[in-house]
Amino acid sequence: MAPNFRFAVVSDLHIALPETIWHHPSRFHLVEVSIPALESVFEHLTQLDLDFLLLPGDLTQHGEPENHLWLQKRLSKLPFPTYVIPGNHDVPTLTANNQSIAFRDFPEYYRKFGYGDSQNLYYTRTLLSGVRLIALNSNMFNDQGQQIGRVDAEQLHWLEATLATVKDELVLLMIHHNIIEHIPHQARHPMAQRYMLENAPQLLEILRRYGVKLVFTGHLHVQDIAYEDGIYDITTGSLVSYPHPYRVMEYRQDNYGRHWLQVQSYRVESTPDFPRLQAYSRKWMGDRSFPFLVKLLTLPPLNLPISQAEALAPSLREFWANIANGDALFTDFTAPVHLQNYFQAYGAIAPDGTPNLIDNHISLLL
Numbered sequence: 001m002a003p004n005f006r007f008a009v010v011s012d013l014h015i016a017l018p019e020t021i022w023h024h025p026s027r028f029h030l031v032e033v034s035i036p037a038l039e040s041v042f043e044h045l046t047q048l049d050l051d052f053l054l055l056p057g058d059l060t061q062h063g064e065p066e067n068h069l070w071l072q073k074r075l076s077k078l079p080f081p082t083y084v085i086p087g088n089h090d091v092p093t094l095t096a097n098n099q100s101i102a103f104r105d106f107p108e109y110y111r112k113f114g115y116g117d118s119q120n121l122y123y124t125r126t127l128l129s130g131v132r133l134i135a136l137n138s139n140m141f142n143d144q145g146q147q148i149g150r151v152d153a154e155q156l157h158w159l160e161a162t163l164a165t166v167k168d169e170l171v172l173l174m175i176h177h178n179i180i181e182h183i184p185h186q187a188r189h190p191m192a193q194r195y196m197l198e199n200a201p202q203l204l205e206i207l208r209r210y211g212v213k214l215v216f217t218g219h220l221h222v223q224d225i226a227y228e229d230g231i232y233d234i235t236t237g238s239l240v241s242y243p244h245p246y247r248v249m250e251y252r253q254d255n256y257g258r259h260w261l262q263v264q265s266y267r268v269e270s271t272p273d274f275p276r277l278q279a280y281s282r283k284w285m286g287d288r289s290f291p292f293l294v295k296l297l298t299l300p301p302l303n304l305p306i307s308q309a310e311a312l313a314p315s316l317r318e319f320w321a322n323i324a325n326g327d328a329l330f331t332d333f334t335a336p337v338h339l340q341n342y343f344q345a346y347g348a349i350a351p352d353g354t355p356n357l358i359d360n361h362i363s364l365l366l
């Protein structure tokens with residue numbers, strides 16, 4: 001039986017020491033704030049009497065050894081245990097190159113943060129008596145050497161064997177790629193499918209069979225809680241993109257014996273170099289969103305001609321910031337009428353058409 005406990009999730013840190021930052025005009029990640037934003041989060045979290053902290057991947061900007069080392073040292077100073085998994089940015093190549101560590105070397109950097117003496121990129125740990133973490137690696141390389149988001153067969157077998165031994169424990173599952181859709185048709189849309197785990201249905205089937213209900217993901221850089229058939233995929237936005245969010249959660253049992261997960265979300269409001277971080281970062285995202293919007297408008301299902309897409313894109317510059325923020329409603333949305341239904345489907349609307357604000361602050365009955 002799990003006790004009451006409190007923990008935090010901080011995702012997609014994309015840590016970049018100043019000397020590792022490349023300057024590119026269309027870079028979407030505000031990596032300049034990665035370290036000061038994380039320091040600001042830790043200042044808050046260290047006051048909260050947390051039982052543990054989860055970091056669901058993209059710990060570093062490009063898998064640089066110096067960034068992994070910096071994070072490893074910083075995490076070792078925290079007063080609570082921290083558990084990590086790799087994101088695609090942490091292990092971008094199979095073998096080491098002049099920028100990044102080798103895929104196989106990831107556990108070496110995070111021995112004290114979940115891996116222990118494991119040689120694998122996945123592991124399980126008892127977090128508290130009655131509470132088990134299963135941390136999966138969703139990064140693989142296909143036959144052409146390209147990185148893909150998938151859980152391999154060996155890991156799925158290990159997962160089944162591990163879940164078969166779990167008795168009376170609450171299981172928390174952490175994986176970088178999303179396993180339930182957070183935006184409409186995410187698994188099929190050419191721009192969004194890379195944020196989903198390729199074999200999500202296979203993983204979901206195992207989780208359902210063993211009654212795993214809570215999954216913590218990252219990668220999409222959006223605040224969103226998605227629910228499907230007994231499983232919550234709680235994805236947390238990135239510390240280096242608007243709205244620079246993180247979550248604090250409490251698991252508790254009420255007087256009727258029911259179990260709840262209470263989710264609270266916070267955001268980094270400022271850093272020393274960015275005193276108005278929220279406004280600055282929202283504008284940064286809008287300023288860089290034109291190519292993304294043109295692509296979205298010209299691809300199926302909208303298929304707008306390029307000239308129309310380019311004319312429309314400036315009026316949609318806030319669109320992705322609203323999505324990333326979570327709980328988007330698009331009630332004052334100024335798109336042409338024939339596009340409104342399409343864009344409103346991205347909002348936080350229940351099937352009956354009423355607002356359904358569950359992405360940032362919610363108590364989930366488990």
Ligand SMILES: [Fe+2]
Binds near residue numbers: 012014058087238
């Ligand atoms: Fe990321």
Ligand SMILES: [Fe+2]
Binds near residue numbers: 176218
């Ligand atoms: Fe990612």
